Amino acid sequence: MTQRRERGHTVVALEGEVDLDSVDRLRERLDGIVAIDGPCLIVDLTGVRFIDTTGLGMFVRFLDGVRRRGGSLALVAPRGQPLRVFSRTNLARLFPIYDSVSDAVAGAG
Numbered sequence: 789m790t791q792r793r794e795r796g797h798t799v800v801a802l803e804g805e806v807d808l809d810s811v812d813r814l815r816e817r818l819d820g821i822v823a824i825d826g827p828c829l830i831v832d833l834t835g836v837r838f839i840d841t842t843g844l845g846m847f848v849r850f851l852d853g854v855r856r857r858g859g860s861l862a863l864v865a866p867r868g869q870p871l872r873v874f875s876r877t878n879l880a881r882l883f884p885i886y887d888s889v890s891d892a893v894a895g896a897g
Contacts, residue, residue, distance in 0.1 A: 798829050802831065829860070830889060832864040833871075862895065
């Protein structure tokens with residue numbers, strides 16, 4: 789996981805798998821980022837090969853938490869399994885999903 793600021797937005801880029809083995813650690817790190825940088829995040833899933841149902845659940849709960857704090861969560865998922873799983877589970881309607889970080893930054897205002 790890497791983190792950077794891009795035109796006033798916090799961008800977190802993930803790699804590998806978001807699954808039962810990684811969600812607790814990922815959630816803790818995302819919570820820490822929100823505590824420092826605020827509740828508006830862009831999560832780049834371009835480097836993610838696989839997301840399981842545990843990962844999906846973590847993103848849904850995290851989205852609820854940032855919205856309760858007045859924030860937002862945008863995803864970057866241009867292709868591959870992450871985009872397919874969000875689309876097939878009908879969760880794509882909950883999240884703004886972009887093809888690139890620059891699109892997400894522009895869309896997040």
